[in-house]
Amino acid sequence: MAKINQNYLQLQGSYLFAEVARRRNKFISENPNAQVISLGIGDVTRPLPEAVVKSLHDSVDEMAEANTFRGYGPEQGYEFLINAIIENDYKARGIELKTSEVFVSDGSKCDVGNIQEIFSADSIVAVQDPVYPVYVDTNVMAGRSGAFDKEKNQYSNIVYLTCNKENGFVPELPKSKVDIIYLCYPNNPTGMTLSKEELKKWVDYARSNKCVILYDSAYEAYIQEDDVPRSIYEIEGAKEVAIEFRSFSKTAGFTGTRCAYTVVPKELLAYDEDGNSVPLNDLWNRRQTTKFNGVSYITQKGAAAIYSEQGKAQIASLVDYYMTNAKIIREGVASLGIEVFGGVNAPYIWLKTPNGLGSWEFFDKLLTEANIVGTPGVGFGQAGQGYFRLTAFGSRENTEKAVERLSKLQF
Incomplete structure (x- = not known):
């Protein structure tokens, strides 16, 4: 049965x-x-932008020739795209990353949902409320949610961080123990942002309490104000506690083309049952190489074109x-x-x-x-x-x- x-x-x-x-x-x-x-x-x-379309056409032509055809690519992504990401999205803002810390994928939604697999089933999860539904539903699927309270419209084992007009849509730090914190900025659905000072409170909290922040910045390209952080790694110490998700879907019209990336710093640690530290970069790499064969060469060439002039x-x-x-x-x-x-x-x-x-x-x-x-x-x-x-x-x-x-x- x-x-x-x-x-x-x-x-x-x-x-x-x-x-x-x-x-x-x-x-x-x-x-x-x-x-x-x-x-x-x-x-x-x-x-799609013209530069992307041209690059897609050129890469299709490459795949049609024996001497430039490619089969399986590197699961973590081609270096031409990873290097472009690091140079333009991070180094340009004073953030240093290694190529081994960037993982190209077919969408942030997939990564945000799949990332929870590398954490213990009894991890306590905190989410903003209102929240992008994928954060909650994937943890429900993994068995972390507890019973659903219909009156409260909430799960008993998930910590909800209220964001409303009364608190300026800025969530308060958890009052109870949590292990994993989902933050999304610019926020979906509210469209609001955090200042560097507000974001630093979360990084400091995570460092003090050995939490991991899952930071979804899929809408980073839409930030207009200079004092709004574009990456959590602009905050000192964030590499020790945060995984960042980025997407080309809304930035470059890739909702149907599918390409994104996730940054998992080497410094980021979690702990086994005996309290020994384990690098999360290694675990995510193991998960991806087992369950994911990488994004197509054609798509990655198209994504790389957005970094041209x-x-x-x-x-x-x-x-x-x-x-x-x-x-x-x-x-x-x-x-x-x-x-x-x-x-x-x-x-x-x-x-x-x-x-x-x-x-x-x-x-x-x-x-x-x-x-x-x-x-x-x-x-x-x-x-x-x-x-x-x-x-x-x-x-x-x-x-x-x-x-x-x-x-x-x-x-």
Whole structure:
């Protein structure tokens, strides 16, 4: 008799974005003439940069010739891409990394989910609330969550760090013991950031308590303000306690092309049952070489092209396009008297639902009355109840239409 992994039965309902899509599709099937604008799922709409496309074409041609064809590549990634990452994303900011500390992958979502495999099953996990659902769900799958409290909309063995208007969306340090801390900045879903001083508190806490910070900076390229840290390794001592995740998905339009990377410093240690220190770089390398055959040469050549002079200029143009959308949405929502957050250093706008509407109530109102799809804040956690996320990744035309439709709603 084949038995299932019982932990999967602890998962609550469907994945958030699958539920959003289900409701959207149901509405469209019942209202086929409705012109629905999607500002919900954070998928990009602009094409790949020209420098990337050219590099992809050139590498396909290489794969068609016997003398330049490549089969399996290095599991950790080709050095031409790793060196470009180190030189441009880290060394340019005064951060020194070794090539053995950078692991190229097919997406940050995969890495953020898979990284928990190298930690003990009884590790205590802390997450921000609201939170990107993958952080919670993958730990539920691994059996770390405990029972689900429907009233609190939380798992008993996961520590939730509330982020809301009252605390400026800056989570407090854990009041109880934790082993692993998930931080996401610029934040998804709130679009907010931490200052270097605030981030240093987390690094100091992790060093004092032998914790590991899993730092998701997938939206780093959207930071506009100079005093916002772009990497956790800008903080002294962070290499001793933090793993950083980066992605080309939103930076360079790779949501369908798939390429990202994870940094695991050599200094970073965790501990076995006897209290002996173990380098996490070695464990992650072992996991990847066993379960992952690497990102294709073609994709990595495309990713490397974003670091060329042409690529950098085209990426800057992409970011500017989406951040202009964010400004349009943010100012449009604020003009309606609705409290709005984010949208300054991130492509997400986080708004307080008006008149005490619940997150899903507001979702239904926008969908049925304005034909706009967003994401209910409560889908990201209990602290997201009464909030709502809009994304700036739509086209300019649809972004402007959506704001116009919002202005006609009665709240």
